[in-house]
Amino acid sequence: MPCACHEHHHECHDEKEENQSIFNKEFWIKIVRLSLSLVLMLLGFFIFNEENYGLWVNFGVMLASFLIVGYDVLLEAVEGIVKEKNPFSEEFLMTIATIGAFSLRFFGKEHNEFFEAVMVMFLFQVGELFEDIATSRSHKAITDAVGLRAKIAHKKEGEAIIDVDPQSLSVNDSILVKVGEIIPADGMIIEGEGFVDMSSLTGEPVPVKKSVGQEVASGTILRSGSLLVRVLKEYEDSTVRKIIKLMEEGAESKSKATRFVDKFAKIYTPVVVALAVTVAVVPPLFLGISDYVTWETWIYRALSFLVISCPCAIVISVPLAYFAGIGLASKNGIIVKGAGVFDQLESLKTVVSDKTGTLTYGVFKITKVAPYEVSEDELLTYLKAAESRSSHPLASAIIAGSNISEIAAKVTSFDEIAGKGTKAVYEGKTILAGNATLLKEAGIEFSPANDIGSIVYVALDQNYIGYVVCSDVTRKEARSMISGLHKFGISTCMLTGDKEANAELVSKELGIEEHHSELLPSQKTGILQSKLTKDGKTVAFIGDGINDAPSISMADVGVAMGGIGSDLAIETADVVIMNDDPSKLVTALKISRKTRGQVLFNIIFSILVKVTIMVLALVLPNMPLLIAVLADTGLTMLLVLLTVTLLYRKIR
Numbered sequence: 001m002p003c004a005c006h007e008h009h010h011e012c013h014d015e016k017e018e019n020q021s022i023f024n025k026e027f028w029i030k031i032v033r034l035s036l037s038l039v040l041m042l043l044g045f046f047i048f049n050e051e052n053y054g055l056w057v058n059f060g061v062m063l064a065s066f067l068i069v070g071y072d073v074l075l076e077a078v079e080g081i082v083k084e085k086n087p088f089s090e091e092f093l094m095t096i097a098t099i100g101a102f103s104l105r106f107f108g109k110e111h112n113e114f115f116e117a118v119m120v121m122f123l124f125q126v127g128e129l130f131e132d133i134a135t136s137r138s139h140k141a142i143t144d145a146v147g148l149r150a151k152i153a154h155k156k157e158g159e160a161i162i163d164v165d166p167q168s169l170s171v172n173d174s175i176l177v178k179v180g181e182i183i184p185a186d187g188m189i190i191e192g193e194g195f196v197d198m199s200s201l202t203g204e205p206v207p208v209k210k211s212v213g214q215e216v217a218s219g220t221i222l223r224s225g226s227l228l229v230r231v232l233k234e235y236e237d238s239t240v241r242k243i244i245k246l247m248e249e250g251a252e253s254k255s256k257a258t259r260f261v262d263k264f265a266k267i268y269t270p271v272v273v274a275l276a277v278t279v280a281v282v283p284p285l286f287l288g289i290s291d292y293v294t295w296e297t298w299i300y301r302a303l304s305f306l307v308i309s310c311p312c313a314i315v316i317s318v319p320l321a322y323f324a325g326i327g328l329a330s331k332n333g334i335i336v337k338g339a340g341v342f343d344q345l346e347s348l349k350t351v352v353s354d355k356t357g358t359l360t361y362g363v364f365k366i367t368k369v370a371p372y373e374v375s376e377d378e379l380l381t382y383l384k385a386a387e388s389r390s391s392h393p394l395a396s397a398i399i400a401g402s403n404i405s406e407i408a409a410k411v412t413s414f415d416e417i418a419g420k421g422t423k424a425v426y427e428g429k430t431i432l433a434g435n436a437t438l439l440k441e442a443g444i445e446f447s448p449a450n451d452i453g454s455i456v457y458v459a460l461d462q463n464y465i466g467y468v469v470c471s472d473v474t475r476k477e478a479r480s481m482i483s484g485l486h487k488f489g490i491s492t493c494m495l496t497g498d499k500e501a502n503a504e505l506v507s508k509e510l511g512i513e514e515h516h517s518e519l520l521p522s523q524k525t526g527i528l529q530s531k532l533t534k535d536g537k538t539v540a541f542i543g544d545g546i547n548d549a550p551s552i553s554m555a556d557v558g559v560a561m562g563g564i565g566s567d568l569a570i571e572t573a574d575v576v577i578m579n580d581d582p583s584k585l586v587t588a589l590k591i592s593r594k595t596r597g598q599v600l601f602n603i604i605f606s607i608l609v610k611v612t613i614m615v616l617a618l619v620l621p622n623m624p625l626l627i628a629v630l631a632d633t634g635l636t637m638l639l640v641l642l643t644v645t646l647l648y649r650k651i652r
Contacts, residue, residue, distance in 0.1 A: 037069035127633025150184035194225020325595030364397035386433035484586030
């Protein structure tokens with residue numbers, strides 16, 4: 001790719017070299033080269049100049065300075081032509097411009113062309129150096145702000161604690177985590193308790209209390225307390241490594257904009273070279289030569305035109321903008337798997353959602369207590385006694401938050417009746433708890449309820465005493481997601497295997513425009529497929545990342561909830577929300593728009609500046625090559641720095 005991030009230097013600073021510093025051996029070698037070249041250049045200008053030592057001595061000193069600072073550029077220009085079959089790289093343009101400046105002196109021009117040619121190459125390399133530093137720091141700022149990774153782990157060996165590289169930890173190793181430290185590995189707490197800051201994973205600012213028996217994830221921070229953790233996963237399988245890997249893969253994938261830039265550069269650069277040749281040859285032939293306008297004048301303008309022409313500012317800043325967008329998303333608890341996903345999010349027209357576990361918690365809770373001739377507390381006590389030994393999901397909802405051991409201790413008999421309910425003896429009294437069929441078969445008189453949800457009827461010693469309703473509660477974040485999508489003009493649809501009554505209730509409560517209920521998995525994918533083929537509109541599907549994997553993979557944008565620990569979710573989804581907050585989809589949409597806005601700004605601003613300076617190079621008789629170099633390098637650095645600010649922008 002022409003001028004593609006100065007491929008020899010940048011290669012977008014491959015994020016896979018995670019620990020590599022810009023201040024390495026190559027950096028210091030370049031510093032030495034720049035210093036030697038500067039000394040020789042100044043000696044050639046002030047001491048060994050043409051007035052003191054003649055043309056050839058001055059040429060020799062300046063040539064030595066030029067080769068020291070620019071030999072790698074010359075070699076890469078040749079390599080681009082011979083090996084890569086690409087003569088239109090930035091190195092080629094710079095080589096032509098500087099050699100042309102050198103040669104002008106031998107055509108009689110008297111404006112210190114030797115010095116200017118060396119200075120052009122010198123400033124070009126200085127610019128490259130600063131671009132490398134700026135871009136490297138940009139990537140480091142992004143990865144540091146997103147993927148928190150522990151530098152050391154305190155490994156327990158017997159009674160001793162030794163500091164080791166987290167990557168060297170093995171499963172079942174014991175590690176000590178102190179307050180304020182990043183947890184270096186996924187593990188289970190075996191001693192201690194404390195509050196863990198999970199914002200690096202979920203984007204949530206409030207620390208969560210963790211104690212013995214609970215799992216903690218790598219990349220999170222212990223804000224209080226002290227923990228002894230048993231390692232459950234090696235580094236390559238850890239949560240933080242999965243996040244970093246997803247970011248790397250996302251940054252490597254190309255968006256529509258980056259593909260456009262690639263094609264643009266391949267066409268743009270040869271056109272510019274042709275224009276430069278035209279500028280150097282055509283005006284002198286048709287406008288004539290005078291004492292003020294010479295062949296050298298037009299060749300000099302053409303050389304300046306060449307230096308300015310390289311589209312490096314666009315080629316570097318556009319991919320960096322997408323990488324910063326991926327970083328900003330990750331800071332907010334969202335993994336975006338590829339720059340191209342931002343393009344899809346930008347054109348999103350419909351969001352199709354699963355219900356259970358996505359719009360609702362997927363966990364039953366008691367939503368209504370309807371006692372009959374007993375108090376509410378009495379009804380609940382008898383019901384909990386009847387469900388105290390049951391393994392049914394409804395039983396878990398009923399006894400949740402209760403000191404069930406005291407109640408269970410008073411249960412002397414228990415029988416679970418498949419598909420109907422339970423029968424228990426509590427404090428000598430017989431309790432029936434279950435569906436309407438259970439009570440009807442027992443000959444108990446009662447009035448069936450019309451409530452929406454799972455109804456559990458209760459009878460005490462053959463007398464009906466009331467019922468409770470258990471429902472899957474909607475997430476408050478789901479309301480935010482639906483309203484946020486509607487503000488963007490995006491239509492919403494819910495697909496569920498649940499009963500129509502429950503589906504309608506959730507749909508009305510959240511404001512969903514369309515819903516389909518009592519669906520088999522194959523029917524869900526069928527409805528989704530019809531929406532994908534309708535009017536060619538971009539469709540997203542959001543689900544829990546496991547049961548909904550076929551739909552997630554089928555959609556234009558697949559979104560998995562809480563799926564960072566699920567390999568299936570990671571493989572199929574384009575967007576992974578690292579907690580169970582569906583409103584993060586709206587956040588992802590906002591980030592995509594900010595990212596695309598930065599990309600468009602980089603492209604438009606770069607083209608405007610380039611065109612302006614190109615025109616000046618053609619109009620002004622002797623615009624120094626130095627200005628052309630500074631304009632190219634300065635623009636690139638400016639856009640790099642502006643792009644990095646994307647990472648720190650607030651999402652409202």
